[in-house]
Amino acid sequence: MSQTSIAQRFAPRLAERREQHLYRQRPLSFSAQQAQMQINGLQVINFSSNDYLGLANDPQIKADLIAALQDDNTGYGSGAAHLVTGHHLHHHLLEDELADWLGVERTLLFSTGYMANLAVQQTLMQSGDLILADKLNHASLIDGALHSEAELKRYAHNDMAALERRLQTFAEKNSTGQVLIATDGVFSMDGDMAPLPEIQALAKRYGAWLLVDDAHGFGMLGQEGRGSFDYFGLTPDENTILVGTLGKAFGTSGAFVAGSQLLIETLIQFARPYIYTTASPQLNAIATRSALQRVKSMDKERALLQQHIARFRAGAEQLGLRLWPSPTAIQPIMLGDSATALRWSEQLKQRGFWVTAIRPPTVPKGQARLRITLTAKHTSEQIDALLNALHACATMD
Ligand SMILES: *Cc1c(COP(=O)(O)O)cnc(C)c1O
Secondary structure, X not given: OOOOOHHHHHHHHHHHHHHOOOOOOOOOEOOOOOOEEEEOOEEEEEOXXXXXXXXXXXXXXXXXXXXXXXXXXXXXXXXXXXXXXXXXXXXXXXXXXXXXXXXXXXXXXXXXXXXXXXXHHHHHOOOOOEEXXXXXXXXXXXXXXXXXXXXXXXXXXXXXXXXXXXXXXXXHOOOOOOEEEEEEOEOOOOXXXXXXXXXXXXXXXXXXXXXXXOXXXXXXXXXXXXXHHHHOOOOOOXXXXXXEEXXXXXXXXXXXXXXXXXXXXXXXXXXXXXXXXXXXXXXXXXXXXXXXXXXXXXXXXHHHHHHHHHHHHHHHHHOOOOOOXXXXXXXXEEEEOHHHHHHHHHHHHHOOEEOEEEOOOOOOOOOEEEEXXXXXXXXXXXXXXXXXXXXXXXXXX
């Protein structure tokens, strides 16, 4: 009864991707995650990772892992879902320590940030509700909204007037539904920040709940790296849900939701992406507990990173490159079309720099770019060398 083979359906789509310069590859890393790496057989300086503090291959965290494994009560795998027998001591301690660090009532661990964003929106939002999402939100926030029963409407990036218009329209419909505003704290492909003071004020005025995915803010911004809310001097209220991921500044893997006691209990009872999946390895919780201690104590590294950002932006401006208004470690250089972005990325590779070309559909059409990420482990000399190589690309083009 099969009329179409998989190949018949997808071979043309794959061919089309190639023609449009949108085909994706998986570069093979031969060394641990760090500033200097061997990728696809090339020795390169890596300007594409999210390992902002250099914790993904940290000697102290490695030592803590090895020590923990000597303990007979500590295994590798978790063995089951959290609600069965997979919730181990180090998961539990990590949740408490994350809550203490952020000053929230509780946190809940997830295996990935993608799942945390699905869980929050599927669980909290019902039919008749509305999710208002920034146009540039991370794909996992968008997918979470699409998988919920609520209607999804997107507002122009960081456009507070557009957000307020949507809130007003919904209020005027006299709907009994609940509104959730969902935004990245730091936008993952652009590096700019959501105007959280304004968004929080609008949420309060219109009685909306607020979901902030601060994957690139936690560990990076605010005192002790407490993220975008701390950066702005704001306190999340009882209708605020924070999502953090551990695969970025923490250098490990997984994610957490932070908020009220009632929010966390609700997720434990009802969130399918929490309930029906194996708890992440306990070893990951051990590494993350160690990473959290490091994150808290790395104000010096965060200050160094700020210096790197300023150095890079000043240099890029001098070269006449198109920067984005980003105060964070994510520094896109806008190139427009995908072929150009690929060409520059390839040139940089030849010169010993790994910089990923980001193309649609990850970013809007016509906004292909190089996404440069700076880390505290880079040196000023490496940043200057990258600027020289970018200069060569610009001259060539
Ligand atoms: C990376 C990222 C995620 C996904 O987190 P994973 O743990 O990698 O699944 C979610 N939101 C944002 C903003 C991200 O940058």
